Amino acid sequence: MTIKPDYIRPIDFKHGRVDMNHGAGGRAGAQLIEELFARAFDNPALRQGDDGAALDMPAGHRLVMAIDGHVISPLEFPGGDIGCLAVHGTVNDVAMMGATPLYLAASFILEEGFALADLKRIVESMAAAARDAGVPIVTGDTKVVEQGKGDGVFIATTGVGALPMGRRIGGAQARPGDVVLVSGTIGDHGVAVLSQRESLEFETQIVSDTAALHGLVAALLAAVPEGAVHTLRDPTRGGLATTLNEIARQCGAGMLLHEADIPVQPQVEAACELLGLDPLYIANEGKLIAIVAPAHAEAALAALRAHPLGRAAARIGVVQDDAHRFVQMATRFGGRRVVDWLSGEPLPRIC
């Protein structure tokens, strides 16, 4: 089944560029969808060719839904690109609710003049990430904006998943006494992107940690009784510090972290020093925070460490009573300071 009459040539994915026709809703757009997106993402729902997808959901579950826009610059960076990132980020948001991610939807906003070779590489990376995660892209949309009104490609992805009835995992569920775990080293993604952007070279290349974490979440949840994990959250934009502040705000308690226990790769620490940045505020794309009832913290930590994506997991602090909901940190030098939200000095377009 093809839309190409004889006089339409195949798309030139070597030298071709996105043009306004690709977004006009006519034949050129249909051809781009057929020869690129539908081919790369191929699955039964997408193959139907309707404007939406009809999907099976397991009985006895609630639905979880999460959306993320991706505008990262540069589009490709050490360890990943906007395509796989758009899959990982959204799969992770669904997984952090305690749900099993099932399906993705993707919206592409393309800039006129963007090289089709670059688009193809990104779409194929996205397709591979979805395949690896076992979460198909079942429906999509493409739009084109004029040159200078976009920036290559933006991708918004929505994920849906199935949440077992009665499971409640969220920021509001954390409570004083809970233990705060992190699944590995922090700051890798942000520093990888920044070093690419600033053309910095380090002795060891720093690569993004971008990864789908639903397998890690499943291993964690299987290792402890239902209800033992109170909060899961991936510390993306704003980093560990901002994410913990968000959770503190949601649950109405404070936190006390131990600086010495927070895992940071030495080369990331060195790069941060050079750049005048604090790894606590740097985005991660393959790490999670788990806030767990104290009785099950050891089992939870062991489960994280037993998984390939959680080998460097650590216990980094506790939730504590605090009407001010401050996130505090016992420093390496024996002092104590408040770890505030990210405020100034933004790191734009990190995801």
Add this chain to the structure above:
Amino acid sequence: MTIKPDYIRPIDFKHGRVDMNHGAGGRAGAQLIEELFARAFDNPALRQGDDGAALDMPAGHRLVMAIDGHVISPLEFPGGDIGCLAVHGTVNDVAMMGATPLYLAASFILEEGFALADLKRIVESMAAAARDAGVPIVTGDTKVVEQGKGDGVFIATTGVGALPMGRRIGGAQARPGDVVLVSGTIGDHGVAVLSQRESLEFETQIVSDTAALHGLVAALLAAVPEGAVHTLRDPTRGGLATTLNEIARQCGAGMLLHEADIPVQPQVEAACELLGLDPLYIANEGKLIAIVAPAHAEAALAALRAHPLGRAAARIGVVQDDAHRFVQMATRFGGRRVVDWLSGEPLPRIC
């Protein structure tokens, strides 16, 4: 519950502008979400403040999922704006699968420098549209790109809905003998946007038909036996002609339309003549095509006409055997021509 310490001032929605801080994942972004998006869209799922939403789904249904990116220019046009359009477009895509739209997710890509007053107006229009449709925006995301890398605001919306088990409505379900209905006049949206863009003035102002069609779909489906409606589709980008070609491709049959039966408002017809456009290719945002078993076509048409959004509904043609899957039209002058896909002359950024 507020994130504002005393030294943070409320956002200035009169004179303020989007800046890169609003997208950095820190306090400024959280404040914008709290004071604008969360306030306008307020509902229990969003209030949880997690990175996703946990939602109830009716038992005995399949899940329908649809996504749309919205990049319309100008952002406001006669009869609507990008905010309400982003709700209507996605609600309609879900409804066209025969599903009841339940929840929306929204991703905003903001351009640095965009006036917060404009953003607020758009977000409030979006909130009103979601409220009127009874489909809440349960989760969202905002990103900011540098000036010159975006165009004010882009909005990607995903809708999910519940599809009764066993219902199959889609392009592939149309079959020879079926009757093709359209729910009203065509071309209104595209001509309204173009006339705004080109600062054209007509005697009568042409306004977009942007509307949520799930109520109309429900009325139609209630009026005929289950299985009588084979295909529903909203003829947006590319217009009626392109949408019918898509369906012809999906179902492997042709169509024969009767030009005289296709409803077009006189002022839209006049504007199209002036602009050298064919209303068949102009986008609609509040119309649907229904392809119905012939025995139930009259009842279906009556149900459409009885609804406020379907008063000008008409029977415009039939599906017919055709190995070439051509959409043909019997013209007003007694001739017959092939109605092809939109190919050249794009109308960019119409939705």
